[in-house]
Amino acid sequence: MDRYGENLTKMAYNYVKDWKLAEDIVQDVFVVCCHHYDKLDEILDFKPWIYRLTINKSKDVLKSASYRKTVIQSSLLTIFKSNDPPPDMLLNKRSEEETLSKSVLKLPVKYREVIILYYYEELSIAKIGDILTLNSNTVKTRLKTQGIKLPENIPGFVEQQDFEEIDWDREAVNFDRGIIGNENKSGVIGIDIPSLTPQKWMWHLWGNKTSDLTVVEVHEGSQTAYPILDNGWKWTMQLGSAVNGADAHVPCAITIPKPGEWAFLLYDGDELFDVLVYEIEE
Template identity: 65%
Template sequence: MRKVKDEENFEDRDAWLETIMDEYGERLTKLAYNYVKDWKQAEDIVQDAFITCFKHYEKIDEIKFFKSWIYRLVINQSKDVLKSSAFKRVMMNSSLFSLFTSKDPLPEMSLLKRSEEEFLSRCVLSLPVKYREVITLYYYEECSIEDIKGMLGLNRNTIKTRLNRGRAKLKNMMERWGYDGEQA
């Protein structure tokens, strides 16, 4: 009898994990990408987060705000990756790094310039992490100041200040570069 109960619990856990993967997978990957700026690395971070969820299935009822918890998990893992010396060595030694620091736009970037939304996304990605994370959570993920407070562990006023400064930096960038992406 014990074995049947364990199999049912495992099926419930699998169904639950599949549900949260469908609901949060893409958004969490985009969130992680905003930190590490590498899609494969972002996918790995989210996969690790889902493994953590799977391992904590029995304790999931103890988590009051699941969305905040899983976002915080991805944010922390993304920051850990950024701090790791291996990540820095790979990014600094990568031939791709020289492409991103080149003054000449890549052909792919020329295609992206056609869309104002994509231009704005590139501007957001160029912000320092402390501004990028609150801008992303507030505008792209539509989280409230209170939700962001729970996810990042910051004071409400700090979040508001970072939102204001981030918006000002974005406005400045967009005015300087214009919507065609070229320096004025």
Template identity: 60%
Template sequence: MSGTENLYPENQDIWFERIMDEYGDRLTKLSYNYTKDWNSAEDIVQDVFITCYKQYEKIDKIVSFKAWIFRITINKCKDLLKSSIFKRVVTNSNLLTLTKSSELSPEMAIMKSGEEEFLSACVLELPIKYREVITLYYYEELSIEEISEILKINRNTIKTRLNRARMKLKALLERWRYDGERT
């Protein structure tokens, strides 16, 4: 994060407010891409910010703050997805039926309101390993190298996943348009 140095160690509260402003929405969207649930995404981001606040004294040792905070967020998302309570509550609840039914939740209705939102809905249909690289590359505008560092995956694997994700997105877009859901 640019400017972290001049806020450390004088004022932790200003620094904390600044990272919340700078990363709050982005991390919530990233979390939503994993969980497909706004409440879970918001909870994860709160947990990430608590971790940041607790790690304030060590912040000067972090080489890339952006990579660090994204990695924490992704790990917390993956932990939640692995948890048995998430599997029982979310997959057995009406949340999935709402997102797949013709009657959309308010969040999904907003996402489908325009072309950009339509593409976002298609991205959410991708398997998580493709969704995460698309999100980090196109939405967060991270380089292949940065994504490799965040996900701890080889650069060539990132490139392969990006190519496969693009092909899957293209097929999804064509199928949805062909089915008449979107013209």
């Protein structure tokens, strides 16, 4: 257990943000290991198993009433990459390290845990998926989307978790009358025309429930969200009548800020409706 004790304590701290509580959690994990000592050889991959056990116990603590009553002090995440003492003894660390630590600790747990396992524990995507019982694509998406920069004026119904719906490998296709998108859901006429300068696109939706279309565009490389409608001046526009076989449409002027892989999150009213992914080079 000496091999895993320190890293498991750091992992538990990632969840509960309290060093003493993290140590208690790891002690409980070791007790479970002792109770199953005669069966440890039957565990095919011990490391993912013991990490999963630690994570589950940490999450149980987060759900407990006693934990919710505890006032947790702000701490530093730098312990995950060093052998330094507990957080309260790290106050003299460099300011940039402190800023990074606090930023990571402010992330929701589901993003924080994949960051720690991938960047600090240096586990593979597959191993992280085993530990967290997630598929590899979800792990990759959480690693990408945890840092999405959202403008202050973005509609309130747009949430960080919406960006997990982005499948960057699923590019839109040309399915009918020059409409490029996801068939029988949404698509655009004009995406195949150079769009780094002002251009007109026509959005098409199938099965929408409201007349309000909100579009948020995200650049894969910079992980930054932008408005796109009306050349970036609007988040939302009113949909018009049926056309080209679609249930609703709306034309608008657009300008793509820079080349690269772009995802467009379409909202029908305040509900995420579809995600379109385009490669835009000119």
